[in-house]
Amino acid sequence: MKNSYPITKVYTWCIALVFFTMPCFGQNVAINEDGSLPNPKAILDVKSYSKGILIPRMSTNDRLGILAPTGLLVFDSTTMSFWYSIGQDTGTIWKNLVTERGWSLRGNRGESDYFLGTTNNKPLQIRVNNRPAGEIQLSRMNTYWGYEAGVRNSSYTGDTSGYGNTATGYRCLYFNSTGYSNSASGAYSLNLNTIGHSNTASGAHSLQNNWLGNSNSAFGVMALYENNSGTFNTASGIYSMQNNTTGSYNTAIGNHALFSNVGGSYNTAIGSDANVASVVSNATAIGYGAVVNASNKVRIGNPTVTVIEGQVPFTVPSDGRFKFQVKEDVKGLDFILQLRPVTYQFDVKRFETQIGRSDNKEIKQENTEMEAAYKEATGIRRSGFIAQEVEKAAAASGYNFSGIIQPKTAQEHYSLSYEAFVVPLVKAVQELSKEQQRLIAAQKQKIEEQDKKIIALQQQLDEIKKLLLKSK
Template sequence: MKKLYLFILTLALNAICYAQSTVVTDGSGDATTNYVTKWEDGASYKIKNSLLYDDGSYIGLGTTSPLSKFHMVGTDSNSKLILQRNYSLGWGTSLDLRTLSSTTDYIYSERAIGAVAFSGEYNGDANVGVGAQMRAYTTENWSASGYGSRLEFLTVANASTTGVVRMTIGNDGKVGIANTAPGSELDVKGTLRLTGSTSGYVGFAPAAAAGSTTYTLPSADGTTGQVLQTNGSGVLSWLTPSTPSTGWQITGNSGTTDGTHFIGTTDDVALNFRVNNEKAGRIYGSTTFLGYQAGNSNTSTGSMNTGIGNQALYSNTTGDSNTGVGYYSLKDNTTGYSNTGVGEASLTANSTGYYNTAMGFRSLDDNTTGFNNSSFGFGALNTNISGNYNTAVGASSLLTNETGSYNTTLGYYADVSGQYSNATAIGNGATATASNEIMIGNTSVTEIGGEVGWTTYSDGRFKFNVTENVKGLEFINKLRPVTYQLNTKELDDFVSQNMPDENKASRREGMDFTPSTAIIHSGFIAQEVESAAKECGFESSIVQTPDNDADPYALTYAEIVVPLVKAVQEQQKIINDLSTTVNELQEQLNALNGNGEKTMQNNIGAQGNSINIHDLELAENAFLYQNVPNPFSEGTTIKYFIPENANAQIIFYNEFGSQIKIFNIEENGMGQLNISASNLAAGMYSYSLIISEKVIDTKKMIKQ
């Protein structure tokens, strides 16, 4: 501004000198202090005040209170500064805002070198605020080889006093909008809007955390219907989309080639399906989900899972190796693993349980933490919560179990009447009433049978504490054999009393108690048998006493054979003692009669044989049976009975009475000889039983 002032002053002085070489003064002039004077027009040459005011520090144009080197003030529309140059040398008018360093011979980088500010007053002339600005900065240390710079444009927002850089033109010519370090020819931070000529606009907005990708447009326009595609590196090209003849249509497709056309991906990316923008399917790696919200919460660590059906495996997070097929199958499972649920709501509530298998509608529905359970059938193990190692086969099988473990049921509504362990029920409505119990059939069953008898382990290698304290005749004589009928319906009410009422009616479907109630049984009353055993001091497992209020008395009838055998043994001893007494009395009778050889005639079979009473005494009931078959052609069998401590033989004779063979019998009791006919000629033979050199009996046999 100082230069402008000097320039104006010089022009004035030159004009004066040119007009008149002698300065003439006139006391009537009105020039005042600090004003730069001027000559009054005309011949008077009076000195008057000009528009310039100089207070010694600042020059004012239109003001006597300049605030800067040159301060111009105007009050009308002509208050403006015009710089004009006649255009003759190819240069227009210019305004040079120059900055000089007072300490060095160059300007440092990032120094302000000029600014145009738009300011105005508030609260009187003494308060001036700066609004919009245009500022220039160096971008390097200036030298003869370079004076890089940038230009910034600032505005002040409403209700603010701080200018903000809105646009920057860098030293490389790149323009930044809301970006002070533009990286391209035009770098806009935020939304770019292109407004229509009449209305509306088209806007482009990057993501908040953009991927720093530059897209390179094709060199020419595409054809009608083409769309832009990227090569993955930001290079765009025109693509002709699939036509209806080759693309998949929502109304169906034709002309496809098996093995060539497919729906899916060609890279290592999961195939996902959605319905109403909700997950409805995912196929990737070892995990497959298909159905509305199936596998909705599954994480990357939940692997080898298969969920098919509405919300199948919905809550699964890290559980693995699970299979859920059906509506709500394994819906609440979170971390449980190796579970299989097939059927609507199978294993629905399972959360952390593992190694469970459920097949059937609502099978293992309520299970949450139980593990190693297997259920097959509608509602099988439906209410199980934390029971483990249970197996249920059949509709509503093991329905009421909640916490019991190691139970097995087979059949429709086969169940246990409480929370037991190691209980087994087999058959329609069969009910186990205690732990460690096996129950076959329901109370309406009239017969249980099989081809062979029931076998019980009886290996002496595993028995201990073996004693002979079995009661025989004393116990047996206290028993009361009876015939009776059983009210099987009341018995069924009794064993099922702890089951939920809503299950009892379904459980009894197909049960007819009339036939089972009509049976006339023979047996004992369990309570009476228990009383008889207590009176004898006989401890055994014959009587099964109740374990709980739903467990009836029962008898193990097969075990009654043991005291029966003991009773027979005791009775036989009595018989033997009586026989000895009879023999002694017979000897005394013989002695009284004086006849030691009195005989009795005894007809045996079709052949009449005389048996001497004395011989019977020696034989002590020894007996020789007729050979079978007789006659015979290939072989025959001879049975016999030898008493204890007897020396016995069987001697064979031909039809002429000649002895042909002797068999010594080494063992007592019942025995038999198997005779081969290979060395015998056809004809009649005889054989005799000899005991202590006495002939007991003789039989005849015929070889054909």
């Protein structure tokens, strides 16, 4: 009886404390130190400024032994992390509260089994401002990195029919839908591509407007920028083939190479500003500023080039097995004697204007070194013929001379193949040789006839001598 009062007092204070610290309002319960009512939206409202809630702690084995209802939360002292159950099948399914191993924004301690990614066949996505900024797709083998890169071909829009694409850069391959095996690197590269496939673009705005073209390769800022349906083109160099739209099978290597080509095909340009002057095909320009203004033509060097050198001469196929309709109708002296050999100087700058090299504004401003080259090339005193005069001589002699390259358009120019003059020169020599042989034969016959006369006269003299001797 002596000890009952303190125990009774303790129980009384406990009951009072519960009523003070756990006010009830309907089915809401509050646990606090200030006696405030629970939030009406919370079934349990806990408030404290110096204490926390201690979740049940147990080992992994203990946790796995619980047939837990969905939502049960425990702290696993083995993994040192919180786990919650999401339901039961044959046993409780547990999930780590931090989704396996969480990555800290301040860095992480690496382990051999750590990785950043997915554990199922779902794309790995990265977003900025809730817009796609990176995605790796396993099912379609697409890889995109950069703000809105490949956005139309990503799981963000749900259109993933294109496959095997790789994009790195702002809005590259932005509109791609069904195109496949494309590689884009650089802002806006292959931006408008939709169904084109097997294209490679490296450099800001390279192949930006391509949507249908296939198997193109562009390396350099703005390379193949306007191409939309051209195929099998290769452009390497800043602004190379920038204006090509439908031309195919072209190769351009160098700054602004094939800059003016729009729809021409099978052209090759090697060298900075090597170009074609109009819509031509199967043309080749080699060297800085070399410009071809006609189809099926090769140009080496710009107009300031003064020497083209090689250890061996150029050759032309001349196998009789491939020649047909062979005729001996070459004109010799009739053609050669009408030619006017002259010396002259050549206005290389005016020539460049004529062939249209200056499509690109940047190459109009030549440096002092090139100005000196222009001056030197213009100052050379050259020997040769004037093509228009050769053309008249050939027409007057009835000779279809292959050494004259006649212009087909106002922008093209006359050219002469000086090696072609060898053939009529040989013919002229042959004609001279025949004439000489005829003259020699005639002279020989005349001499022989004179010899016969001399012999006859000698015989007559001998007869006269004999008669004189007899008369004595």
